[in-house]
Amino acid sequence: MDGLYTNSKKGFFKYPDSTRVHRNLPKTKLYEQANADSKLKEMFVTQVEQIIWAQKLSAQTLNIEAHKDVTEIQVFEIKLKGEQLNTEVLQAIDKAIPHPIIFEVKTTTKKQYVTACYKAIGVNGGVSLSEYYQSELSLGEENLARFELPVALNTKGLYEQLLASLFPYDLRENESFTELIHRLDEIKxxxxxxxxxxxxxxxxxxxKxxxxxxxxxxxxKQQLKQLTA
Structure with missing residues (x-):
């Protein structure tokens, strides 16, 4: 997959049964909602086997408070037809769904990884997407370690911690989450x-x-050193 940060922290989490949805999402509806052109539709057809809405993380499914900026988080499983998944496919899905999404991607050779971007939704429904961040590659179900969900007071806090598990650098002292995103973009x-x-x-x-x-x-190099220290 192109244009990604890769991190080896966590990525895969254990989700409570209360969050389980496990509903198939038709690819056609997703790319129609995203107003996909013929090139993007071709990517969906040739690269994606199935998209499953796996979990819904919300105040109703978890014992946490809802936050006005992030009312719920979706977890989607994407099963590929091969090894390749273009970022444009993820962007199209993110633009079609009005909630933040964590993607668990599975290839035909049983490799797996988690990927997500920082998704901000404006008051008028406009969607802003950051770069995509990715966990390290798991080589199969037997090697897949899932971690307990981070402790969070509300849905926004949970979203930020899920994303942070994919980031290549940690949050600095007195640095806001948005400032960290900007720093990561500058490093890239x-x-x-x-x-x-x-x-x-x-x-x-x-x-000369x-x-x-x-x-x-x-x-x-000096600028990078200051940003990554």
């Missing part, structure tokens, strides 16, 4: 820029230009 952007500058340096022949590019590279 700088890491991409570092790759570009490294390539530029390796292709440069003139010594190498010195200038090296200085730029040093600055990027």
């Amino acid at each position: 952007s700088l890491a991409k820029k570092q790759q570009q500058v490294n390539k530029k340096l390796s292709n440069e022949k003139q010594f 230009n190498k010195v200038i590019i090296n200085a730029e590279l040093k600055q990027i």
